Amino acid sequence: MSDSEARDVVGEYEAGWHDPETSTVRFDAGLSEQVVRDISELKNEPEWMTDIRVKAFHHFMKQPMPSWGNLEILNNIDFEAITYFLRSGNKTENDWDDVPEDIKRTFDRLGIPDAEQKWLGGVTAQYESEAVYHSIREDLEAQGVIFLDMDSGLKEHEDLVKEYFCKVVPYQDNKFSALNTAVWSGGSFIYVPKGVKVEMPVQAYFRINAKNMGQFERTLIIADEGSSIHYVEGCTAPTYSTESLHSAVVELIAHKDAHIRYSTVQNWSNNVYNLVTKRAIAHKNATVEWVDGNIGSKLTMKYPAVILKGEGSHAEVISVAYAGQGQHQDAGAKVHHLARNTTSKILSKSISKDGGRGSYRGMVTVAKKAENCKVNVVCDALILDEDSQSDTYPTMEISNPTCRSEHEASVSKVSDEQLFYLMSRGHTEDESMALIVNGFFEPFTRELPMEYAVELNKLMALEMEGSIG
Amino acid sequence: MSGEGVVEIRNLHVSIGDEAILNGIDLTMKKGEIHALMGRNGSGKSTLAKVLMGHPEYEVTEGSVTIDGEDILSLEPWERARLGVFLSFQYPQSVPGLQVGNFLRKSVAAIRGDNTPKAREFRKELKTCMDLLDVDKKFLGRYVNDGFSGGEKKRLEILQLMLLKPQLAVLDETDSGLDIDALRTVATGINSSVGNAACLIITHYQRILDHVNPDYVHVIVDGKIVASGGPELALKLEDKGYEWLGEERVAA
Ligand SMILES: Nc1ncnc2c1ncn2[C@@H]1O[C@H](COP(=O)(O)OP(=O)(O)OP(=O)(O)O)[C@@H](O)[C@H]1O
Numbered sequence: 001m002s003d004s005e006a007r008d009v010v011g012e013y014e015a016g017w018h019d020p021e022t023s024t025v026r027f028d029a030g031l032s033e034q035v036v037r038d039i040s041e042l043k044n045e046p047e048w049m050t051d052i053r054v055k056a057f058h059h060f061m062k063q064p065m066p067s068w069g070n071l072e073i074l075n076n077i078d079f080e081a082i083t084y085f086l087r088s089g090n091k092t093e094n095d096w097d098d099v100p101e102d103i104k105r106t107f108d109r110l111g112i113p114d115a116e117q118k119w120l121g122g123v124t125a126q127y128e129s130e131a132v133y134h135s136i137r138e139d140l141e142a143q144g145v146i147f148l149d150m151d152s153g154l155k156e157h158e159d160l161v162k163e164y165f166c167k168v169v170p171y172q173d174n175k176f177s178a179l180n181t182a183v184w185s186g187g188s189f190i191y192v193p194k195g196v197k198v199e200m201p202v203q204a205y206f207r208i209n210a211k212n213m214g215q216f217e218r219t220l221i222i223a224d225e226g227s228s229i230h231y232v233e234g235c236t237a238p239t240y241s242t243e244s245l246h247s248a249v250v251e252l253i254a255h256k257d258a259h260i261r262y263s264t265v266q267n268w269s270n271n272v273y274n275l276v277t278k279r280a281i282a283h284k285n286a287t288v289e290w291v292d293g294n295i296g297s298k299l300t301m302k303y304p305a306v307i308l309k310g311e312g313s314h315a316e317v318i319s320v321a322y323a324g325q326g327q328h329q330d331a332g333a334k335v336h337h338l339a340r341n342t343t344s345k346i347l348s349k350s351i352s353k354d355g356g357r358g359s360y361r362g363m364v365t366v367a368k369k370a371e372n373c374k375v376n377v378v379c380d381a382l383i384l385d386e387d388s389q390s391d392t393y394p395t396m397e398i399s400n401p402t403c404r405s406e407h408e409a410s411v412s413k414v415s416d417e418q419l420f421y422l423m424s425r426g427h428t429e430d431e432s433m434a435l436i437v438n439g440f441f442e443p444f445t446r447e448l449p450m451e452y453a454v455e456l457n458k459l460m461a462l463e464m465e466g467s468i469g
Numbered sequence: 470m471s472g473e474g475v476v477e478i479r480n481l482h483v484s485i486g487d488e489a490i491l492n493g494i495d496l497t498m499k500k501g502e503i504h505a506l507m508g509r510n511g512s513g514k515s516t517l518a519k520v521l522m523g524h525p526e527y528e529v530t531e532g533s534v535t536i537d538g539e540d541i542l543s544l545e546p547w548e549r550a551r552l553g554v555f556l557s558f559q560y561p562q563s564v565p566g567l568q569v570g571n572f573l574r575k576s577v578a579a580i581r582g583d584n585t586p587k588a589r590e591f592r593k594e595l596k597t598c599m600d601l602l603d604v605d606k607k608f609l610g611r612y613v614n615d616g617f618s619g620g621e622k623k624r625l626e627i628l629q630l631m632l633l634k635p636q637l638a639v640l641d642e643t644d645s646g647l648d649i650d651a652l653r654t655v656a657t658g659i660n661s662s663v664g665n666a667a668c669l670i671i672t673h674y675q676r677i678l679d680h681v682n683p684d685y686v687h688v689i690v691d692g693k694i695v696a697s698g699g700p701e702l703a704l705k706l707e708d709k710g711y712e713w714l715g716e717e718r719v720a721a
Pocket residue numbers: 485490508509510511512513514515516517526559
């Protein structure tokens with residue numbers, strides 16, 4: 001089913017709202033070993049998972065904050081004030097009336113249907129969307145693809161989860177991966193069997209599955225030998241959240257000759273700290289692509305990573321970030337070339353406006369034994385006004401002399417002549433700005449499924465409105 | 470765009486900062502007329518072109534510009550464009566990531582408004598224009614002026630002229646940098662679309678005027694039109710240069 005079809009179906013289910021479920025379990029604010037144990041127990045998890053959670057918790061407690069990034073904002077996070085609650089029913093208990101007016105307006109202007117608006121606003125109503133969910137699942141099941149939320153994944157495929165969980169992103173990796181491991185809930189679990197190529201991007205389901213967008217979601221995707229999958233998460237509409245800390249972990253495993261593409265477009269409301277660890281392992285001749293778009297939030301720190309472990313494997317990370325007023329997008333990519341003949345391409349684009357700050361932080365390493373690797377890094381920044389800021393922190397550690405590497409960086413501004421040219425073709429100043437900005441993002445946008453591309457263009461046009469003067 | 474199409478420039482004075490660049494331009498143009506404007510480097514030709522289009526950097530200190538009696542100087546560039554003012558730029562700007570096809574469609578929609586052709590008609594119209602200008606279909610997928618050769622840029626300007634159907638067309642050195650064949654092609658494009666417009670062609674050379682026959686030729690010196698005449702004036706300039714004009718002025 002295409003995205004638009006899925007949306008049509010969502011429309012039909014508009015009448016299917018019913019009262020919030022009351023089975024939500026809520027813990028007091030703050031985190032303790034007991035809270036972590038309670039979460040695990042409530043979910044009826046196997047002991048090994050409880051153990052990992054507890055270990056991760058202790059690691060989180062003793063791990064200091066990162067010593068880099070936007071410390072001013074990071075050090076402001078009050079972990080004690082956060083409620084690490086668990087929802088056994090559906091999403092949060094926000095009231096649609098609490099969703100800020102400007103966000104509701106944006107929904108309207110993006111042409112998002114009422115029902116979906118409410119879901120994106122995090123209202124605790126549940127769709128009668130089981131039918132949709134099932135038809136998609138049946139398609140995939142027929143091919144032997146496992147596609148579940150992470151909690152169900154653990155229940156139904158414990159062996160697989162146990163084999164791969166925390167293997168790509170160990171909880172010791174960083175403070176936030178430790179936190180996620182301790183308290184994770186929701187997220188997706190996908191297994192694609194040998195040789196199975198999932199043709200359509202797997203996305204529709206997630207636009208209607210409220211469980212997906214948790215605060216500490218955990219996603220694990222395993223593509224077995226010769227298989228391929230394109231997973232799409234998020235949406236361009238502003239995702240309103242009353243919970244300020246969102247810390248997800250995504251682990252991808254691409255076995256020999258497999259292909260995984262993971263596309264994200266996120267637009268958090270601007271109270272959110274979005275601190276995400278995304279990492280993939282690529283085995284022999286496998287390809288992993290991260291297509292990552294970040295809009296909104298107060299602070300985003302996200303550096304999708306690929307470990308090129310197998311000979312001939314390939315990594316691609318294409319990311320864009322838009323930092324508006326009071327926002328800091330600290331995004332980039334990491335690639336580790338561990339084997340010979342591995343190749344990587346990083347393209348990072350950021351726009352900052354109204355005092356926003358866009359940072360590129362990248363790291364590429366090539367191991368001593370990794371002969372004949374190719375590295376290509378391009379990062380471009382576009383600054384829309386004097387108050388805004390862009391900075392780059394590229395790191396390359398190349399320990400093998402046969403590596404061919406290229407690195408380009410550019411910072412540009414929109415020139416008056418460029419604007420005048422577009423205005424002379426009948427486009428208002430705002431529209432002209434939107435044409436330039438969407439052009440700048442185009443190398444990213446063209447990689448997205450059509451629906452997302454169109455929405456992103458609309459969203460950026462909205463962002464440019466009434467701002468010039 | 471059903472008006473008489475009379476463009477009147479009256480005593481136009483323009484400066485940038487403290488520097489006066491145009492010093493009282495007077496020019497009347499009517500629908501269907503082709504006016505050539507010639508003059509030395511730095512004499513103010515592009516300035517006039519950009520001021521007609523509404524470039525924000527220039528300050529009009531005196532004078533008026535009207536189309537069918539309506540003042541256009543108070544309008545924003547996009548409002549002028551929608552009213553039917555078109556400028557073919559001497560140096561067209563590039564917009565990386567914006568595809569030519571998409572840009573043309575959006576510009577046509579912005580300018581022709583209610584008269585915008587439906588997708589299918591538009592494609593047909595586009596194809597006719599592109600064939601006439603001898604541009605490949607691949608052109609549509611490229612980014613606006615990004616990495617274009619000089620000739621390609623000028624072709625895109627004229628393609629826009631053809632699609633946007635203005636009532637005042639100002640072509641700033643559209644001929645410069647074109648090879649002989651390209652010049653002929655571009656001239657065909659210009660001829661096909663200026664029947665309903667008042668057209669101001671800024672050029673340094675007679676050769677484009679062999680293909681696009683001007684009704685009037687004007688010479689600008691130091692921001693002022695000092696001589697006007699028929700096509701023979703351009704030939705005289707080609708022959709004698711601009712020196713004699715200075716002498717005549719001194720003599721006068
Ligand atoms: N933006 C500007 N800032 C400063 N000076 C300017 C600006 N635009 C034009 N001028 C000055 O005004 C004068 C006229 O320039 P203009 O570009 O109009 O000349 P032109 O007749 O088009 O010349 P050319 O034949 O070389 O294209 C020149 O002295 C130029 O330096």
